[in-house]
Ligand SMILES: N=CN[C@@H](CCC(=O)O)C(=O)O
């Protein structure tokens with residue numbers, strides 16, 4: 001079959017192995033690396049990848065050929081944990097953090113997430129749309145082609161709905177594909193006066209069914225943490241969400257280990273997020289239950305903490321892991337997934353192959369799209385990140401610089417020389 005497009009002479013193509021599920025433990029050290037590689041694209045999908053001169057049968061009169069000598073190709077990167085849609089920003093908390101005030105103390109004083117809730121409530125749909133679209137543009141030029149986006153800066157129905165509708169609309173208009181997560185259980189709203197049980201009841205009876213009915217999200221998530229939601233409250237909400245056929249995630253063991261990991265294992269959530277404070281026992285339970293550990297080292301960095309999630313221990317225990325930005329205005333204001341990947345190496349001692357598997361094939365399965373993205377398997381979407389690098393080590397070694405040159409989404413060039421097309 002003739003290709004519409006042929007991208008040829010890559011120094012390397014990184015191609016994850018697709019086992020029809022996230023790669024676990026030692027499997028994360030495996031990948032196919034093709035030297036002098038080509039990628040053939042047909043109707044926006046991967047037709048074939050190979051090495052050397054492409055077969056004559058792939059080339060027709062209308063086939064466009066692009067030379068990528070000296071470059072690296074990987075599947076489009078997948079950011080599987082973001083708080084994309086929000087009003088305002090929180091640089092006013094930066095000085096406090098520098099002076100040693102903790103993240104949870106800022107929240108307790110009505111700042112942190114609650115301050116972003118106030119800004120998000122007062123922002124119009126259009127303001128939120130423009131701001132989020134701009135953030136997605138930044139992510140795209142850094143090589144990201146799919147993003148998971150959580151609500152959770154509304155806490156009331158109208159604002160949560162506004163956030164999820166922004167995600168829905170951007171999924172139609174922006175080149176990046178979005179996966180929506182409902183996370184009203186992100187903080188206890190001020191009007192509930194610290195009564196987490198009552199707020200969870202309210203979410204279960206008043207919000208969850210509407211999210212389902214209006215098809216506003218695929219996943220449900222909760223922040224299980226000291227001073228936020230307990231393990232019991234998390235269990236109750238996630239069980240109710242599971243009964244309505246939502247897929248589940250949980251923010252667990254971010255700062256303190258308060259039982260979120262047990263809930264993840266019991267309910268077999270797709271993933272558990274953060275895990276900076278996870279115990280060996282918790283790792284064992286998640287491994288047994290097949291929970292993906294979604295690690296967010298940019299958050300540790302931004303919180304000025306030094307406890308990075310024990311990625312190696314999780315791999316040794318046979319878990320699958322992903323890495324993502326956690327892009328949000330408080331604990332990780334960034335759009336640069338490459339920096340997060342570099343932290344995966346520098347701070348968690350993951351290898352480049354493990355890191356690229358984490359943000360491609362594993363992230364794809366963690367957002368429920370493993371059948372269509374995350375590897376260069378024939379028939380998957382031709383989402384491609386082209387790096388100004390000759391091999392997969394270079395973009396992890398040369399840090400804090402955008403090394404993604406071009407990005408293809410569904411076979412179309414959407415970013416060229418680090419600029420939107
Ligand atoms: N930890 C809870 N939620 C976000 C932070 C949100 C915020 O601080 O605005 C996180 O994943 O880090």
Ligand SMILES: [Zn+2]
Nearest residue numbers: 081083251326
């Ligand atoms: Zn988060």
